[in-house]
Amino acid sequence: MTKPSIPLGLIFSRSGPYAMMGREMEKSALMAVDEVNQSDDFDFAFTPHLRDPGGIVPAYHAACDDLIRAAQVEHIVGCYTSASRKMVIPIVERTERLLWHPARYEGFESSDNVIYVGAAPNHTVVPLVRHMLENISSDVFCAGSNYVWTWETNRVLREIVTSAGGRILAERLLELGETTVDHIVREIIERKPPAIFNTLVGESSYAFMRALHEASVRAGLCIPMLSCSLCEPELKMIGSAASVGCVTSSAYFESIEDAENRAFVARWKARHGTDSHVSVDGQSTYVCVMLLARAIRRAGSANVASVRRAATNHRYDSPQGPIWVDPDNNHCFLTPRLARSVAGNQFEIFWEAEAPERPDPYLSNLDLAAMGTRLENRMDAAGKRQAHLRVVK
Amino acid sequence: MTRQSPFSVRGRNALLIMRDEREISIVRRQLNRLGMSVAEADPEQGLDSKVSADVIVLDADGMPIKSDVAPALKTNVPVIALIGTETPSRLKWLLDLRPASFLIKPLRSAGLYTALVVAFDCAQRRSEEAAHLEKLEDRVRSRRVVFAAVLQLMRVHGLSEEDAFALLRQTAMRFRTTIEQLSAEIIAVGGMPNRSSRTA
Helix, strand or coil, X not given: CCCCEEEEEEECCCCCCCHHHHHHHHHHHHHXXXXXXXXXXXXXXXXXXXXXXXXXXXXXHHHHHHHHHCCCCCEEEECCCHHHHHHHHHHHHHCCCEEEECXXXXXXXXXXXXXXXXXXXXXXXXXXXXXXXXHCCCEEEEEEECCHHHHHHHHHHHHHHHHCCCEEEEXXXXXXXXXXXXXXXXXXXXXXXXXXXXXXXXXXXHHHHHHHHHHHHHHCCCCXXXXXXXXXXXXXXXXXXXXCCXXXXXXXXXXXXXXXXXXXXXXXXXXXXXXXXXXXXXXXXXXXXXXXXXXXXXXXXXCHHHHHHHHECCCEEECCEEEEECCCCCEEEECCXXXXXXXCCEEEEEEECCCCECCCCCCXXXXXXXXXXXXXXXXXXXXXXXXXXXHHC | CCCCCCCCCCCCEEEEECCCHHHHHHHHHHHHHCCCEEEECCCCCCCCCCCCCCEEEEEHHHCCCCCCCHHHHCCCCCEEEEEXXXXXXXXXXXXXXXXXXXXXXCCCCCCHHHHHHHHHHHHXXXXXXXXXXXXXXXXXXXXXXXHHHHHHHHHHHCXXXXXXXXXXHHHHHHHCCCHHHHHHHHHHHCCCCCCCCCCC
């Protein structure tokens, strides 16, 4: 018996500057589609309609328009960069469709026609900066790609760091895709900052991490690096020596020890090869399709208004753990985690929140004073120890 | 007083003067997401002359153009205007309220944060400009006094106008007072007041 079909739009750039992530995400979406279609738990099947805008921002508008007019989709899973999402939002708002957005982003948005499945800034940059302040340094050197993700992430970083009495030692930006990194590496080796905050993306980041590693070995330095975007397939591309030791903030790592995730990773490797790796954005794309399928099942229809209602407050035990959509802002409750990249293209998780955290896309609950106080207490404790030592001497 | 950043809107209060329930719910939800508190006022009713909000969100289409509500809105509280009808008659009424920023209807969740940031920044700049203007006006008002004091010094000490003014300025600096204040004292005592120093 064939199940009734629901058209599903998938917009991912399989070509262009972030093609690797686009392909990872599309692979994950299609894996989820197959699982839904083969499962008796769902009395419908998705018919995927694939569009590849090639990483060209205006092409997202055309792809979305075509999916809605020609393929008659109600739901679209896709986009990766904020620029691409902002091309799609006016169309889905005007035509009352839903965009299921898998990637983490910088926040300050809350459309009724988008379900934000990726992490909000309070899930990514905030715990990472807190960790840095409490365990590494309050002074930091920033290297990033010159676009909205870096600008906004660095603004949050600067706000937290300066209110805790720390300093941004430098902010060095590269154009997207730029791989000439020597001048930044040279400056870092000369200045020896106590920490590096890396918001470079794609090839720029890989080139930077390789060059910095090489220069650090020569200079006998080992400067801690922090990232909120590094993922397993990237570790493989960077190479084992240079990719190890980066403190990374993410809602998903392949190494999450959880039955749901172990089974998911096994299915992934069976489908894509044992030497392949799941990424946070790939996993999140899978979760998008699964949240959508569950919402359609609960709503009893693919109608956007019913699906949006059915999607909220419904807990789904996903590979990354329990996740649900907050009806207040269409973003997801999810569990922030911090990990260190290790050999074998993996991350060793050393911290995770006790429970899924409420999404705060506008960081309106970010309490800078409280974060500053926490740091002061820590520094006081350190200071007292020193004072005590001096007295003994 | 420290300058509050226009980007941090949490904890501020908004007063909504709107009619449309759908639009009210969009604005209310977005303000709650931003951590702001919300009060509503009926556009039909007269407003209290003392508005205690940090920002007013006003549906410009919701009020008759010949409305006596308007004077109550002419406070220092920044107004965000929601605009549907773009006729010159309506816009003229609106300009009179000096809106700090505006949004075009139909409303969506995007845009309100920008409107708030622009409004708070605008209000901050306006109050700084008003303070600056008041200071300048004070100076203009006391120009006559300064002129009289310069004349007095020229006459008493036999100085040129340039030297008399230089003396006035140097003395004011030494006394840590303004030229205007010192001029008033010179006129009151009929010459340079006799004090060796003065602390602020």
